[in-house]
Amino acid sequence: MIEDFASKNSHYGRVNYHIDPAAFRKDFRSLDDVSLKETFLKQDDPRTPTFNKVIKDLNLLNPNLLRIISKTAFCWSKGDFSRVIIPIMTSEECKITIEEKVLTPKNFRVYWINTFKMHAIFNGDGTYEDKIFLVGSVPLDYRYDKKKWPINLSRRSSPLARYIF
Amino acid sequence: MYFREVDYQIDEKAFQEEVTYILSHRFIPRDWLQISLQTINEDGKPEDDWDVTIGRLSKHDHKEPDVRYLLWDTPAINEMISRFGFYRCRLVKSPPKTSLTWHYDLSDRFHVPLVTNLGCNMVIEDQCFHLPAFKLFWTNTKRMHTSYNVSSEWRTHILGCVTPAFSSLYDSSLP
Numbered sequence: 001m002i003e004d005f006a007s008k009n010s011h012y013g014r015v016n017y018h019i020d021p022a023a024f025r026k027d028f029r030s031l032d033d034v035s036l037k038e039t040f041l042k043q044d045d046p047r048t049p050t051f052n053k054v055i056k057d058l059n060l061l062n063p064n065l066l067r068i069i070s071k072t073a074f075c076w077s078k079g080d081f082s083r084v085i086i087p088i089m090t091s092e093e094c095k096i097t098i099e100e101k102v103l104t105p106k107n108f109r110v111y112w113i114n115t116f117k118m119h120a121i122f123n124g125d126g127t128y129e130d131k132i133f134l135v136g137s138v139p140l141d142y143r144y145d146k147k148k149w150p151i152n153l154s155r156r157s158s159p160l161a162r163y164i165f
Numbered sequence: 166m167y168f169r170e171v172d173y174q175i176d177e178k179a180f181q182e183e184v185t186y187i188l189s190h191r192f193i194p195r196d197w198l199q200i201s202l203q204t205i206n207e208d209g210k211p212e213d214d215w216d217v218t219i220g221r222l223s224k225h226d227h228k229e230p231d232v233r234y235l236l237w238d239t240p241a242i243n244e245m246i247s248r249f250g251f252y253r254c255r256l257v258k259s260p261p262k263t264s265l266t267w268h269y270d271l272s273d274r275f276h277v278p279l280v281t282n283l284g285c286n287m288v289i290e291d292q293c294f295h296l297p298a299f300k301l302f303w304t305n306t307k308r309m310h311t312s313y314n315v316s317s318e319w320r321t322h323i324l325g326c327v328t329p330a331f332s333s334l335y336d337s338s339l340p
Contacts, residue, residue: 073264073313075284093267093311097286097293120284122313124267 011098011117015110017058019086023050024108028088031065034132039065041134051134058110060084060136068094068131073122076115081137083113089132093125105133112138167289167308169335171249171301175277179241180299184256184279184321187237190215202246202254202323204236211236218253222271229253229272229326242323245301251275254325259285264313270306273332277301277323282316296322303327303335 027048031039041063044052055063061081065088068074076083085096087105096103098119105111113119123131187193187200192212199219205227206214218225218232232253235243246254259265278285278298286295289310296302304310314320 071264071266072262073315074262075315095267095288097288100293102288102291102293118283120286120313120315122264122288122311122315124264124311124313126266126268 010112011101011114012096012103013112015058015084015112017054017110019054019108019110020050021108024086024088027051028065028132034065034067037067037069039067041065054086054110054134055136058084058136059138061138063134063136066133066135068121068123068133070123070125070128070130073120075118075120081115083115084136084138085111085113086134087131088134089130091125091127091129091131094121094123094131096121166337167292167305167310168287168294168296169303171275171303171335173245173248173301175245175299175301176241177299180277180279180323183237183239183242186239187211187256198258198260200256201232202236202239202242202256202325203232203252204234205231207234209234209236219255245277246325249275249331250328251325251331252328254323256321256323259312259314259320259322261314261317261319265311267309267311269309270326272307272326272329273336274304274306274324275301275327275331276304278320279323280319280321282314282318282320284316285312285314285320287312303332305332305336305338 027050030047033039041048041051041055085105087107087109090105090107092104096105096113096119098114099117103111125131190211193200193215200215201217201219204214204217209217214236218227222229230252235246276296277300278296281296281298283295286293287304287310289305290308
């Protein structure tokens with residue numbers, strides 16, 4: 001799915017994976033508190049079966065719900081991971097920039113973001129509505145050689161290794 | 166292309182000194198975000214008019230081209246404004262980790278970044294770009310756009326409106 005388009009030079013790409021919006025919304029509503037900027041999702045949380053399936057299907061590491069507060073912007077730090085994002089609540093005014101490219105993600109679609117390039121996300125919605133994305137990491141090696149995937153993350157020093165499935 | 170560098174040499178030292186001079190006035194609050202560099206009154210004084218045209222234009226009675234009288238004793242900045250006929254010029258600060266709303270303006274803008282970092286970008290339609298410091302840029306802000314600052318420092322820049330004649334020199338979409 002991701003490897004269909006991911007390459008060293010891609011900025012972003014749409015992942016060919018279908019999300020059921022109703023089931024996704026149901027999972028989101030089942031969580032008690034997502035008021036933080038980042039809410040980490042527990043592995044196999046019984047309240048979120050759809051999230052669990054997506055995370056497992058896409059082999060996402062360190063999955064979390066990201067809240068992008070109105071009129072704020074930030075960037076993800078660089079590391080050994082690129083990102084997969086799935087907007088749950090977004091609008092045309094919330095965009096992701098990767099170098100000179102601009103992505104306007106749509107609700108319940110899956111995107112791969114090459115976070116090895118300079119990137120940022122901003123919520124320019126004048127209605128003061130926060131945006132919510134499900135975000136997960138995919139390791140560097142995933143971009144280059146799908147035969148290596150899934151790699152043995154326990155050998156890596158990254159603290160994200162504990163999220164291996 | 167939604168932005169172009171203008172062939173104009175900015176005197177970096179003079180600009181810095183003049184901005185320091187503006188900020189040295191006691192009537193400028195410490196938490197300022199915008200300061201007018203021009204006013205609507207021919208005999209306007211900085212202490213009265215420093216905030217005359219900041220914020221949304223709909224809050225004001227005047228139109229953008231009415232803000233054309235120089236307000237401060239800042240020769241280098243004033244020379245640039247006068248040479249190109251800029252109007253409604255302001256000194257603007259953007260806090261770290263913030264974004265403007267996605268919007269369009271009634272006229273194109275010029276920008277002179279004074280303090281900027283990687284992570285301070287403008288986005289116009291489907292183009293994202295960084296404007297380096299102490300250079301003069303024309304930007305096509307009649308298109309949908311925003312700017313954001315994801316760095317950890319404040320961004321400070323001078324901006325203002327440009328005339329249609331000035332825009333026509335840089336806007337390749339015009340006939």
